[in-house]
Amino acid sequence: MCGIAGYSLEPGARIARTLAAQALLTGIAERGADAVGYAHRSDGGKPVVHKRRAGASALLGELRLPPDASEVLVHVRDYTKGHPTIEANNHPVCHGTVVGVHNGIIVNDEELFDRHGFEREEPEMSVDSEAIFALAEELGSRGRTFEQLRGSMAAAWMDEREPGTIYLARGVGRPLWVGSAHEGVFFASTKHALEVFESFMRLPLRKHEVDEGTLLQLENGREAGSERFQPDHGFTEEPLPTVRAPGERESCLRLLTALAAVA
Numbered sequence: 001m002c003g004i005a006g007y008s009l010e011p012g013a014r015i016a017r018t019l020a021a022q023a024l025l026t027g028i029a030e031r032g033a034d035a036v037g038y039a040h041r042s043d044g045g046k047p048v049v050h051k052r053r054a055g056a057s058a059l060l061g062e063l064r065l066p067p068d069a070s071e072v073l074v075h076v077r078d079y080t081k082g083h084p085t086i087e088a089n090n091h092p093v094c095h096g097t098v099v100g101v102h103n104g105i106i107v108n109d110e111e112l113f114d115r116h117g118f119e120r121e122e123p124e125m126s127v128d129s130e131a132i133f134a135l136a137e138e139l140g141s142r143g144r145t146f147e148q149l150r151g152s153m154a155a156a157w158m159d160e161r162e163p164g165t166i167y168l169a170r171g172v173g174r175p176l177w178v179g180s181a182h183e184g185v186f187f188a189s190t191k192h193a194l195e196v197f198e199s200f201m202r203l204p205l206r207k208h209e210v211d212e213g214t215l216l217q218l219e220n221g222r223e224a225g226s227e228r229f230q231p232d233h234g235f236t237e238e239p240l241p242t243v244r245a246p247g248e249r250e251s252c253l254r255l256l257t258a259l260a261a262v263a
Contacts, residue, residue, distance in 0.1 A: 003028025010221030027193025032078030033245035082127025100157025143229030179205030
């Protein structure tokens, strides 16, 4: 059980980028402590990725975003496949032009790599999530692309070839919430994480849960498109507890309170 979050902002948005990302990271902190990471992209630039093998509290105070960052992805990891001692297995995961984050487990990733002739981004990688982003790079971010996946999924990614755009996809078995405001769209694994964001940013959001089998395109702070796809409902797994790192929530809330006071 991992946690994902992030945002897409309209050009010129007056949102405090770093504090917004810190609030979202705090909101998902309890969902994993094996690794933490974030990626950001500014207008016309390439995604920049930061990772650490630790819980969210170890990175929260060091998280820094440029004032023109327009797309951000955040992740905490409770790993299932792809040991976190190999940094490339941790999120955000890079594959070619695509950088993404994933909550869930893909059980046919090796089959998909063999079928399509994909190569791992780095030879030592084994994380199952890479299959999502390999498909997106090769076949495009279209709903039918992800009908090949077997497993559970809530994911978000950006593609170097599509500036100003973030894609969100929810398959089965993992939650995904979206909140909209005047200057951007914010997303997270849970409604609670968006509520933490609202509290610290003092910015109310229009929130809704993304339906299973939905691909959303966020562009320059707006929902620019939505597409339905048919995920594999035949996949089942044992229910997992949503709280995987209970101490991380309290640690991050204390630290975020101090950071917000001086922001």
